[in-house]
Amino acid sequence: MSDADRxxxxxxxxxxxxxxxxxxxxxxSIAAHDISKTFSRRQTVVPVINQLSLEVPPGQFTSIVGPxxxxxxxxxxxxxxxxxxxxxxxxxxxxxxxELKRGHRLAIAFQDAALLPWRSxxxxxxxxxxxxxxxxxxxxxxxxxxEHLVTLVGLQGFASARPAQLSGGMQQRTSIARALAVEPALxxxxxxxxxxxxxxxxxxxxELLSLLAGRxxxxxxxxxxxxxALFLSQRLLVMSARPMRVLEELKVELPEPRSPDVMRTREFxxxxxxxxxxxxxxxxxxxxxxxx
Amino acid sequence: MKVGRVFGSASDxxxxxxxxxxxxxxxxxxxxxxxxxxxxxxxxxxxxxxxxPVAAWQYFVSSPSAAANRQVIVQALGTTGRDAALxxxxxxxVGLAAAYLTVFSExxxxxxxxxxLAARAVPLVAMTxxxxxxxxxGLSSVTVVGAIVVFFPTFVAMVEALNAVPxxxxxxxxxxxxxxWDRLIKLAVPGTVRAxxxxxxxxxxxxxxxxxxxxxxxTGRGIGxxxxxxxxxxxxxxxxxxxxxxxLLSIVLYNLVAFLQKATLDRVR
Numbered sequence: 001m002s003d004a005d006r007x008x009x010x011x012x013x014x015x016x017x018x019x020x021x022x023x024x025x026x027x028x029s030i031a032a033h034d035i036s037k038t039f040s041r042r043q044t045v046v047p048v049i050n051q052l053s054l055e056v057p058p059g060q061f062t063s064i065v066g067p068x069x070x071x072x073x074x075x076x077x078x079x080x081x082x083x084x085x086x087x088x089x090x091x092x093x094x095x096x097x098x099e100l101k102r103g104h105r106l107a108i109a110f111q112d113a114a115l116l117p118w119r120s121x122x123x124x125x126x127x128x129x130x131x132x133x134x135x136x137x138x139x140x141x142x143x144x145x146x147e148h149l150v151t152l153v154g155l156q157g158f159a160s161a162r163p164a165q166l167s168g169g170m171q172q173r174t175s176i177a178r179a180l181a182v183e184p185a186l187x188x189x190x191x192x193x194x195x196x197x198x199x200x201x202x203x204x205x206x207e208l209l210s211l212l213a214g215r216x217x218x219x220x221x222x223x224x225x226x227x228x229a230l231f232l233s234q235r236l237l238v239m240s241a242r243p244m245r246v247l248e249e250l251k252v253e254l255p256e257p258r259s260p261d262v263m264r265t266r267e268f269x270x271x272x273x274x275x276x277x278x279x280x281x282x283x284x285x286x287x288x289x290x291x292x
Numbered sequence: 293m294k295v296g297r298v299f300g301s302a303s304d305x306x307x308x309x310x311x312x313x314x315x316x317x318x319x320x321x322x323x324x325x326x327x328x329x330x331x332x333x334x335x336x337x338x339x340x341x342x343x344x345p346v347a348a349w350q351y352f353v354s355s356p357s358a359a360a361n362r363q364v365i366v367q368a369l370g371t372t373g374r375d376a377a378l379x380x381x382x383x384x385x386v387g388l389a390a391a392y393l394t395v396f397s398e399x400x401x402x403x404x405x406x407x408x409l410a411a412r413a414v415p416l417v418a419m420t421x422x423x424x425x426x427x428x429x430g431l432s433s434v435t436v437v438g439a440i441v442v443f444f445p446t447f448v449a450m451v452e453a454l455n456a457v458p459x460x461x462x463x464x465x466x467x468x469x470x471x472x473w474d475r476l477i478k479l480a481v482p483g484t485v486r487a488x489x490x491x492x493x494x495x496x497x498x499x500x501x502x503x504x505x506x507x508x509x510x511t512g513r514g515i516g517x518x519x520x521x522x523x524x525x526x527x528x529x530x531x532x533x534x535x536x537x538x539x540l541l542s543i544v545l546y547n548l549v550a551f552l553q554k555a556t557l558d559r560v561r
Contacts, residue, residue, distance in 0.1 A: 080467045104469035114460035118482050127478065131470040182468065 026059030028186035028218020035088030050243035063229035066239030104132035107184040113171035115163040316547030351529035371514035375503035379438010387446030438502030442495040453487030496545035
């Protein structure tokens, strides 16, 4: 996905490898072993995740798709250290999510953009740099980086606008720019485009790919949209309904760099059908008629 | 947040001050005088103690002893203003500090709530002599009484406002490696500025109540004491003027906070 990548023919084989001569040291490998999580609702205990194990190599864009309420967001929140498994372990590059958080090596974007309403666009983007201390030690570099990010997500002219003055798509762009302000080991995206309209969503997907080009961190996206997942990912985890398990782990070997044209290929269509069928077949009887 | 935009230019301020004087001070004063007239004339009160604004004007402005009469009440008003200010500042500081402490742990919140409720539940009349015995018959006790009145609504409003700060903001700061201190400075404080002003608006008249209370029961100075002693010595001009002034003081302080909020906060949002 780096510039160097673009110049050369796509090497499908490297996707599973740990090292990438073009991108250097890749980050954000995930190893989850036997993680379990239950939620207690009044008297009943609902198992959300039951002994789930998975491995993701570093530097990958991984999407997690599954029916609503299956626990995929809970899994992402565990990677972020916001939820904790009742049993089992999660490590990212051999470290716990807590360690990564403390070292400012995680980044996240939520479904609601979670912008601070009293901060301007640029001040919102600057927040992670303030938290990591970079804004204090290198104010000039920080200002340049923030300005660069504002331009990168196409918000020139809105740098000093408040979130309330922005459209939903612009708010999400700000949220993504904020997540990219730090150089994380793992970027976590919790349905960041779920609340914007379909056309904007497509455009944001394309923009996201170009933003991530050449970056060495891993990315995990939780989404309902099979098309979005396939378009963005190198790796797809198809999840079942509660208690969540991995129905299928898919390597997405569509040509790179991806362009929107890929969505019109037969390959893309067949993959979409395949994933949708897998999801549909695993739905419990009671929801047998629903979509996804 | 640019300083110039928050504070505005000098001419801006002059205009605002004139507006405040007209809307926040003169208008309520006129309204109060009207009510005063209405009460004295409409209720057919005995002329012996029902002094109209006209009588008070003569007493304080045009009679031969006006200067001396004026001096008593102006001095008392100054004392009450100072006493109210002390209680207000102390109550706000303690209320804000206690509320912001709850950012650091749920347990602190659970531990502080009973004290906040006790400060409200025990009648001030019952507490005041105890406070006087504990803190002496001086300014410390006056400050404590005023602070108790101001503390409770401040603390409750601030805890409420902190609960309303979006959870996603806290999670965001956590994932990006922020500390609890970052949560306070970057989220809790800026997210509750409005509630600070709301608390101050409620607290300012409360501080005047606390001050008059402490003056009546503890120090024997200020408007709080003047009202009681004037009633006993039949100085009814003093009594009516005291009630007028202390009410006006409360309203003006309330308006002052509202004005400051408008002049600062609403400019940057």
